[in-house]
Amino acid sequence: MPGKTSGWAFALIAVAALAIAPLWLGTYPRYVISVWLIFALSAVGLNIPIGLASIYSFGHGGFMLIGAYATGVATISWGWPLLPAMLLAVVIAIAVGALIGLPSLRLTGFSLAIVTFAFGYMLFHVVKAFDLTGGPQGLFMPETALARAWGGRPLYYMVLAIFVVGVFWAHSIATGKTGRALRTLGTNEIVAQSLGINLLRAKMLSFMLSGVYGAVAGSLLALVTTYVAPETYTPELSINMFAAVMIGGSGTLVGPILGALFIVLIPELTQSAQNLSEIIYALIFCLVATLFPSGLLGMAKSAIRRLRPQPVPAAVRE
């Protein structure tokens, strides 16, 4: 396993590369990277309930929908500036996250997964049904100054900055008191309670935190794609986000980011296959999930381990 210093060095190089790249890159690759970073941010947030607390949420697309639509409605219909609109999105997501967290004490595993799925499904139909949210057509976002100036690079940098902050925050959550509490209840609820962890509060918190990530990601996605369409936020999005976390490697920091690259890049790369594109995507999906059950990150780690001669553990004990 790479040491802590090499992890930070890797993160620094990756961020530097992402910061320098758009100076040369054209509009399309920049767009793809932005979308990747947005989905990665969302997946990093979804990793909080899934990877830490072992709570399987199939409604994460619902939070992204809240982010996108709250930003869209507030800026277009009410004429709010961008920042308050994004804040509104976050506040709504926190409230909804708390609401979804409520049944998590009584329901476990599959039953809770179904509730989260139904939540995403319901929101998808709600935004299609009302005029305020643009009905089936959705909302066209006005072009912001961020996207106009300097070929849209300011928007790219905003996405990158929020992504970096989000990843750092997730890292401090995962390694701090909240992360330890969530990992404990994810492993053994009896132990968690006997250590003084309030299960309901911790589970609700995990949904609220993932909601914040989802909403910010949805908000950014609306800005980058300049279009808020119900079709973007179908239950399929929730499943893709779940897949991103699992395929990348749940419970890790880098895993969901890798997984997001997978769900963004593969459809882009297979686009030329037209009708077959979705089928190829699904096939690759099945293959990766079957061959690397511990995720892409787990695969990379075991490959590195195989290449590097391993020192024999100092003490192999009983």
Add this chain to the structure above:
Amino acid sequence: MLLQAEGLRVGYGEMMALHGISLQAGAGEIVAVLGANGAGKTTLLRTLSGLLSARAGRISFDGHDVSRRPAHQLVRLGISHVPEGRGVLAELTVIENLQLGAYARGGVRKSGGLDRVFELFPVLAERRDQPAGMLSGGEQQMLAIGRSLLARPKLLMIDELSLGLAPRIVHQLMDLMHTIKTEGLSVLLVEQNVHQTLKVADRVYLLVNGHIAFQGTPDALRAEGDLMRTYLGTD
């Protein structure tokens, strides 16, 4: 009395596991609950620590009525429960497990106590950055006890302290119970290991099919040859 339970009736669905149990533990006392598998020992501990709620009866702890309090609140009042199977988090390091112990006390720094735990169990200090899953069974039990001590309990309840451990380790841990007791802590042990337990306990309860079949001192129980043979399988 620090802990006082009266007439506890607890069940799972249709089945009753405890039929009116009354039990007491005073400050600085080691109380043991003995009994065969399925006698209701674990159910009793879980009820006392708030993980299960009783259908009837009441529990008071340190002057509070805690009959309806959830487990996470009882930890703050001073009940710490080492669950059956230790519940050490294998993927977390030793120090991370210990930090979890102080969760209810606002972290290890506020809880203090970490030095004391390392003093009681030097091996935990040596292995502080290793995943807990790498520890031996005895070391894991030490970690589980150390973790519970960091919650600064007034009453430490341990479910099967001796389970799966070598006699030497059991002996060492029983000695430790004695040390803890002299510092004013109360200990409630749920055990199958009769001999080792009777050596350290001040008072013993014998649980048979959800009833209390005996209560008294270890010497008094030893004198009850029939009970010892029938329910504890000893001669």
